Amino acid sequence: MNDVLDVALRLVIVFAVFMVVPLVVGQAEHKVMAHMQGRLGPMYAGGFHGWAQLVADGVKFAQKEDVVPADADRRIFQLAPAVALLPYLLVILAIPIGPSEGAVGQVIDAGIFFVLAVMGVGVLGSLMAGWASANKFSLLGGLRTAAQLLAYELPMLLAAASVAMAAGTVSLPGILNAFEWWWLPWQIVGALVFFVAGLAELQRPPFDMPVADSEIIFGAYTEYTGLRFALFLLAEYAGIVVLCGLTTVLFLGGWHGPFGEDGLGWVWTLLKTGVLAFVVIWLRVTYPRLREDQLQKLAWTTLIPLALAQIALTGIVKVAIN
Amino acid sequence: MPPIPGSGLAKGLAVTLRTMTKRTVTAQYPDVQPELPPRTRGVIGLFEENCTVCMLCARECPDWCIYIDSHKETTPPAAPGGRERSRNVLDRFAIDFALCMYCGICIEVCPFDALFWSPEFEYAETDIHELTHERDKLREWMWTVPEPPALDPGAEEPKEIAAARKTADKLQAQEEREAQEAREAREAQGPAEDRSDRAAGQEGQE
Numbered sequence: 001m002n003d004v005l006d007v008a009l010r011l012v013i014v015f016a017v018f019m020v021v022p023l024v025v026g027q028a029e030h031k032v033m034a035h036m037q038g039r040l041g042p043m044y045a046g047g048f049h050g051w052a053q054l055v056a057d058g059v060k061f062a063q064k065e066d067v068v069p070a071d072a073d074r075r076i077f078q079l080a081p082a083v084a085l086l087p088y089l090l091v092i093l094a095i096p097i098g099p100s101e102g103a104v105g106q107v108i109d110a111g112i113f114f115v116l117a118v119m120g121v122g123v124l125g126s127l128m129a130g131w132a133s134a135n136k137f138s139l140l141g142g143l144r145t146a147a148q149l150l151a152y153e154l155p156m157l158l159a160a161a162s163v164a165m166a167a168g169t170v171s172l173p174g175i176l177n178a179f180e181w182w183w184l185p186w187q188i189v190g191a192l193v194f195f196v197a198g199l200a201e202l203q204r205p206p207f208d209m210p211v212a213d214s215e216i217i218f219g220a221y222t223e224y225t226g227l228r229f230a231l232f233l234l235a236e237y238a239g240i241v242v243l244c245g246l247t248t249v250l251f252l253g254g255w256h257g258p259f260g261e262d263g264l265g266w267v268w269t270l271l272k273t274g275v276l277a278f279v280v281i282w283l284r285v286t287y288p289r290l291r292e293d294q295l296q297k298l299a300w301t302t303l304i305p306l307a308l309a310q311i312a313l314t315g316i317v318k319v320a321i322n
Numbered sequence: 323m324p325p326i327p328g329s330g331l332a333k334g335l336a337v338t339l340r341t342m343t344k345r346t347v348t349a350q351y352p353d354v355q356p357e358l359p360p361r362t363r364g365v366i367g368l369f370e371e372n373c374t375v376c377m378l379c380a381r382e383c384p385d386w387c388i389y390i391d392s393h394k395e396t397t398p399p400a401a402p403g404g405r406e407r408s409r410n411v412l413d414r415f416a417i418d419f420a421l422c423m424y425c426g427i428c429i430e431v432c433p434f435d436a437l438f439w440s441p442e443f444e445y446a447e448t449d450i451h452e453l454t455h456e457r458d459k460l461r462e463w464m465w466t467v468p469e470p471p472a473l474d475p476g477a478e479e480p481k482e483i484a485a486a487r488k489t490a491d492k493l494q495a496q497e498e499r500e501a502q503e504a505r506e507a508r509e510a511q512g513p514a515e516d517r518s519d520r521a522a523g524q525e526g527q528e
Contacts, residue, residue, distance in 0.1 A: 036338040040348040286334045 018089050022237035023054050029237075029281045030054075036285040057230070064226035071134035072223065080132060081224070081231035084125025087118045088238035095245045096173045098266040099255050111172035112160050115246060116153075122239065123149045123201060126210060129232070130220035141219020144210040144292065145203065151299035152200040158307035159194035162314045163187060163250045176254040184253065186317060190310040191251035193303050195276070198243040200295065202236060204280060206287035209295055244276035245269075252276075360471050362441035363424045367467050368415055368460035372436035375410035379428035379437060387421035388428060389414060389454075415460060419445070420453040438467040 030053060034041025046052025068077055094108050094115055108114045123145060130142015164170045166187065167178040200207035211219040221232050248254055252272045255265025290298065349356055358364070375392040391414035397407045429437045440463045447453050473480075479487075 032342065035342045035346060038341055038344065038347045040346050040350070043350070282335065282338060286338045287331070 014093050015089070018092050018238065021241050022234055025240050025277050025281075026054050026233075026237045027051065028277065029284070032278065032281045033285050036282070061226055061230035066226045066228060067223075069134050069223050073132035073134070076128050076132035077223075078228070080125045080129035080220075081228040081235070082125075083128055084122055084235040085231050085238065087122040088235060088242045090118050091115050091242045092238075092245070094172060095242070095249060096176060096254065097245075097269040099176070107171070107173060109171050111174075112164055112170045112250075115172070116157060116160060119201070119239075119242065120149065120153055122235065125232070125235065126203070126220045129224065133220070133223040135223050137216040137218075138220050138222045140216045141210045141222070144216075145220060147292075148200055148203065148207070148210060148295065151296055152197040152303070155193050155299060155303035155307045156197040156201065158304065158311060159190040159197065160250060162190040162307070162310045165311065165314045165318060172249055176249060176256070179253045179256055181253070181256070184251075187251050187310070187314070189306055190314075191247060193307045193310065194251065195243070195247050195279075197299070197303055198247065199280065199283065200299070202239040202243060204236070204240070205284040206290050207295060208289055209292050212289060240277055240280050241273070244273045244280065247276055248272040358441045358443075360468060361439060362443075363426060363439050364441040364443040365419070365439075365445060365463050366417055366422070366429065366460065367438045367440045367463035368417075368457055369436050369438060369464050370412060370415065370457055370461055372434045373412055373415065374434055374436075375412050376433065378431050378433065382427050382431045384425060384427065385421045385423055387418040389416040389418070412457070415457040416454050417460060418454040420450045438464065440464070440466045441468065442466045 030050070031041045042050025042053035044050055045056040068074055094111055096107075126145040127142050127149075130138045130140075130145060133139070163175060166183060167175040169175060169178065203210045209215075211221060216222075221229060224232060248269055254272075255268050257265070257268035375390060377390055380386075380388040380390050390412070392410045392412050394408050395411050397409065399406055426439065429439060442463055445453075445455070
């Protein structure tokens with residue numbers, strides 16, 4: 001009975017985090033982007049500085065008609081948003097935010113493998129949407145998504161492999177237990193590669209060619225309306241949370257901090273995740289979209305060699321220490 | 323020296339971050355009224371007391387948006403045996419703001435200072451016909467016309483004030499001259515009178 005209660009409680013908490021934190025990031029994006037452009041952003045919804053803007057958006061999306069194009073592959077089309085969103089929920093389940101046993105949804109021994117594999121599934125949602133929409137722009141968007149996934153999954157995996165080598169384990173809590181402060185400069189290149197590749201995999205600007213609205217309308221999401229469209233947007237923000245959380249855990253030492261690690265470790269995790277989410281928004285505001293070929297060039301000629309160099313460095317230092 | 327690779331990217335990040343710390347430029351208009359510059363061209367106000375129905379504004383208006391109706395009245399002669407005077411009386415003065423292009427020529431051309439720019443701008447209507455505003459509304463807008471801006475330092479005095487000052491100076495000079503003449507006349511007539519007056523005053527004081 002106690003086990004059932006424990007599992008239920010963990011699931012409820014993870015689900016609550018999954019529903020709330022992406023909205024917080026979305027609201028932060030509204031406000032940060034606005035102020036970086038000299039604007040105020042939403043000011044009315046909810047009364048105080050538009051804090052309820054995304055709630056209002058959600059209500060609006062829920063009221064809209066759910067249209068499925070006549071020629072669309074109906075079932076795939078309707079399933080795609082769920083495929084895009086659910087993997088991030090599963091990843092959040094595996095991210096540890098504190099040192100104790102209770103601060104992670106589910107300890108998974110092969111944590112890195114699980115997390116990266118499931119994150120890759122999320123991109124399948126866009127692919128399914130692009131293929132099933134029976135729309136040329138959607139198809140182009142879907143294919144761009146596929147090309148991007150192929151190009152950026154590799155440097156991401158290599159960068160994560162470097163950390164796994166350094167820690168000697170693929171379990172996420174295990175990596176954090178082995179973390180020392182000097183890993184930060186040691187793995188900095190890997191961290192950058194991981195973060196940039198993650199941005200590309202989430203299709204966040206400046207890597208948002210699959211949804212490039214000035215070229216292909218909205219890519220794979222062109223035909224979506226109402227709640228299903230909202231789910232895709234939610235998936236993007238959940239993806240930001242997951243990417244920032246993973247970068248924090250793998251490269252920035254998660255709950256480790258200058259002080260208060262025992263009681264307040266989860267604060268450190270959340271703080272680092274929040275700062276990274278800010279950086280994600282900051283990059284979006286600052287940089288224009290890359291061209292499709294520039295995107296591929298960046299992945300194959302810059303990120304992958306850097307990731308390989310990081311692995312070599314990790315190996316050399318590891319051997320030297322032992 | 324060639325720029326350091328990536329310095330452009332860093333510069334971009336710095337620009338957005340700096341903008342975030344600055345004040346926003348968003349105007350929260352319905353909540354906060356805008357601070358309009360002087361001489362804002364919001365709406366045209368009519369100071370109908372000054373209007374002589376000369377029709378110059380209506381004739382000069384490039385898109386014919388001014389409507390003026392008037393009739394002639396005769397006033398009886400001011401002095402017996404004089405001639406009757408006739409004058410125009412304004413019946414209708416309307417501006418169709420759906421046609422008006424806010425060029426301000428009517429205001430420039432008015433020789434009697436009857437038309438003015440007002441910064442008032444909130445007169446949107448839901449029907450285009452309601453944008454033709456009649457004289458009572460135009461007169462009301464006169465209350466929103468700001469004071470004319472102060473002259474530049476060292477500028478020439480306005481003609482009206484110069485003329486008024488000239489008249490005032492002339493009047494003052496004349497008064498002074500008269501007072502002077504009166505004093506001189508008194509002194510010439512009798513210094514004795516003056517002395518006796520003064521003596522009487524001294525007695526009264528004691």
